[in-house]
Amino acid sequence: DQQIDLAVVAGDGIGGEVVEQGLRALEAALAPSGTKVVTTEFDLGARRWHATGETLTDEDLERIRQHDAILLGAIGDPSVPSGVLERGLLLKLRFTLDHYVNLRPSRLFEGVTSPLADPGEIDFVVVREGTEGPYTGNGGALRVGTPAEVATEVSVNTAFGVERVVRDAFARAAQRERKHLTLVHKHNVLVHAGHLWRRTVEAVNAEFPEVTTDYLHVDAATIFLTTNPSRFDVIVTDNLFGDILTDQAAAITGGIGLAASANINPDRTAPSMFEPVHGSAPDIAGTGKADPTATILSVGLLLDHLGRADEAAAVQAAVAADIAERATSSSVRNTAQIGADIAARVAG
Amino acid sequence: DQQIDLAVVAGDGIGGEVVEQGLRALEAALAPSGTKVVTTEFDLGARRWHATGETLTDEDLERIRQHDAILLGAIGDPSVPSGVLERGLLLKLRFTLDHYVNLRPSRLFEGVTSPLADPGEIDFVVVREGTEGPYTGNGGALRVGTPAEVATEVSVNTAFGVERVVRDAFARAAQRERKHLTLVHKHNVLVHAGHLWRRTVEAVNAEFPEVTTDYLHVDAATIFLTTNPSRFDVIVTDNLFGDILTDQAAAITGGIGLAASANINPDRTAPSMFEPVHGSAPDIAGTGKADPTATILSVGLLLDHLGRADEAAAVQAAVAADIAERATSSSVRNTAQIGADIAARVAG
Ligand SMILES: CC(C)[C@H](C(=O)O)[C@@H](O)C(=O)O
Ligand SMILES: CC(C)[C@H](C(=O)O)[C@@H](O)C(=O)O
Secondary structure, eight states, X not given: OOEEEEEXXXXXXXXXXXXXXHHHHHHHHHGGGTOXXXXXXXXXXXXXXXXXXXSOOHHHHHHHHTSSEEEEEEOOOTTXXXXXXXXXXXXXXXXXXXXXXXXXXXXXXXXXXXXXXXXXXXXXXXXXXOSSBTTSOOEEEESTTSTTOEEEEEEEEEHXXXXXXXXXXXXXXXXXXXXXXXXXEOTTTSHHHHHHHHHHHHHHHTXXXXXXXXXXXXXXXXXXXXXXXXXXXXXXXXXXXXXXXXXXHHHHTTOGGGOEEEEEOTTOSSOEEEEEXXXXXXXXTTTTOXXXXXXXXXXXXXXXXXXXXXXXXXXXXXXXXXXXXXTTOOOXXXXXXXXXXXXXXXXX | OOEEEEEEEEESTTHHXXXXXXXXXXXXXXXXXXXXXXXXXXXXXXXXXXXHSOSOOHHHHHHHHTSSEEEEEEOOOTTSOTTXXXXXIIHHHHHHTXXXXXXXXXXXXXXXXXXXXXXXXXXXXXXXEOSSBTTSOOEEEESTTSTTOEEEEEEEEEHHHHHHHHHHHHHHHHHSSSOEEEEEEOTTTSHHHXXXXXXXXXXXXXXXXXXXXXXXXXXXXXXXXXXOGGGOSEEEEOHHHHHHHHHHHHHHTTOGGGOEEEEEOTTOSSOEEEEESSOOOGGGTTTTOOOTHHHHHHHHHHHHHTTOHHHHHHHHHHHHHHHHHHTTXXXXXXXXXXXXXXHHHHHO
């Protein structure tokens, strides 16, 4: 391809600032090959909602579908009722575009001080299911605001949905050195969903006999992420557990400023979406304090997904080198300076 | 009271070993006042299930109800299908006896090395809802074992259930020095349940104007438990989030060997139940390696619940002193030795 058509959703808060630096790294990575990045910006998020009441229209979706990939900054603003943008925009993108693999690598880069006293080597990836579980929006509320109110949230899990993400996780594990897969769930309490996940892992393991597996309850997983994160290679888990564990995983590897994610549609029936794990951080928006590293690493995942393994590696290496230098330097850089330095290394 | 009638459920694995030491501390604490502890042992858990197919009969429940409190070791064994004992016994006790406050204090004792590099002072308590949420057993599965399988898990939340636990959490916060309450949920995704929890915290706050509150999404809470656990005073949260966060909380304060819990029925319509957070650990059962400290601390919570504040404080102080000495001693003690040392300190 001599051109990549990219849908850009800057979103809210610091979203625009980090996306700008992500694009810089992307362009730097693709320049040598002559590949052009053609971006289309989509005005989605709090501003649009306040102005029009719209979160994501069918027309928006139709236009987004025409692109090779989506780069997303961050969604959410305190001026909008909680859930409106998260469910009406961010989750709607993930669900409608069938991003059933939410890929979140965790790596403790050299030079990063972990809040753990003895972190050991940390290099695992969480394959979080992205289109089912408690995120489906099933459930509801009755007699709201009265003493008789009942509110339910339904976690929906299907063999179809669990099997495809488990197979993807096995395939990733098979590509890695340690070839180990940990299923995280809570099957001693959530017996129906838990047993479906467990049976599926057992069944799909037959296709990947070289991959070893184990199982942890989600509560125990938070313990091991604290005491022995080195034990993890690939984690596969549901939408909500994945949400929780990947924030904890970000914390132990230096914070959400460094945590990348990819919302992948492995069947390529729609564009995949790349975004930092962090949110819109309205408190620091416009101050230049946002760390664009997570977004730049997400651009690395984007390049990988588009079959640009070399360029992806260049971005990843540039980030690693930049981070390594942070440990030895006392200078405080703003968002744009970090982005410029990393882009220069990518070009480099 | 010159007598405490205690139902003892040793349960599985290391349950019996830790309960024995818990009872020792209890007796030592009550001896000075002349209060007798009369125990009734209930044969519940894997052995009973294998022998009879029973987990917890109506008759068991009726007999347990006759007691002032329950001391429980641990439930669960790999020889029993996952969920059978957890739901049919442990959760059945919590639900039937209306243990709607699952109280889990987290404190970094002097002398304990936290896996966090810079833990700061850690002294908070999680008030985990115990009778609702995703733990109700609502949900089910359709077409099990076929490619068309659907499995659901329903989180049920009622104004009745949320309000009573939130009020309890506020009352506890009001008794503490910092008087701060953090609600943990995920209201940007689980909007129905989340908004019920949020509205309830706002409403009940009017009864406790001296308590300050804030809110964290559960994913963000795992970050702060890693980077700044000192910020927490009282956390109130649902059954599943509470399960997850209290294991992480145990990890940062030295492990589940030290983590106590109380399943409280604040209305005293049935006995409350005291148990360590850890499980049955079948791998170390019978080796003397189990740390009884969590159970002994749970006995402290039991004494507190029965209005024995001085005796509770004595147990807590004895444990603190024992733990402080662990840091300076190189001797490895077994379960019974730790229990004996703490009981001796309690006896004073
Ligand atoms: C903003 C929110 C809806 C989202 C999620 O829960 O998935 C975020 O926490 C994430 O992890 O990407
Ligand atoms: C054993 C299991 C059912 C239980 C729970 O999930 O509540 C345990 O993890 C706990 O925290 O007490």
